[in-house]
Amino acid sequence: MAVIEQRDTATASLEELRAVYRARIDQLAAERDEARREAHRAKEEAYVARANLASLTARVQELLAAAARHLPDLAVDGPDDAPALEGRTGEERRALPAERRALPAPAADAARSDGSR
Numbered sequence: 001m002a003v004i005e006q007r008d009t010a011t012a013s014l015e016e017l018r019a020v021y022r023a024r025i026d027q028l029a030a031e032r033d034e035a036r037r038e039a040h041r042a043k044e045e046a047y048v049a050r051a052n053l054a055s056l057t058a059r060v061q062e063l064l065a066a067a068a069r070h071l072p073d074l075a076v077d078g079p080d081d082a083p084a085l086e087g088r089t090g091e092e093r094r095a096l097p098a099e100r101r102a103l104p105a106p107a108a109d110a111a112r113s114d115g116s117r
Contacts, residue, residue: 068074 064074
């Protein structure tokens with residue numbers, strides 16, 4: 001009788017262990033699925049952010065071109081310079097020489113500062 005009780009106890013322990021193992025596998029699968037969903041959302045958000053950045057960059061170029069038409073002394077770098085900044089962080093951009101980060105100062109500013117217009 002003791003052997004049968006030990007076998008039943010061992011079987012019950014194995015079933016309990018199997019249930020705990022199965023619950024842990026299910027929990028890990030749920031966490032994996034949630035991580036995949038979050039990664040998918042992050043990719044979508046990054047795609048939208050890149051599209052928004054491209055749109056804003058194009059709009060800035062349009063505004064700079066319009067400003068250059070009205071202010072002939074304003075030198076506007078074209079989109080050829082955009083790849084120099086593409087993919088750089090703010091600190092990396094600040095590390096670039098000033099002439100690569102900003103528009104050159106209009107030459108007419110010196111004439112206007114003395115009061116002539």
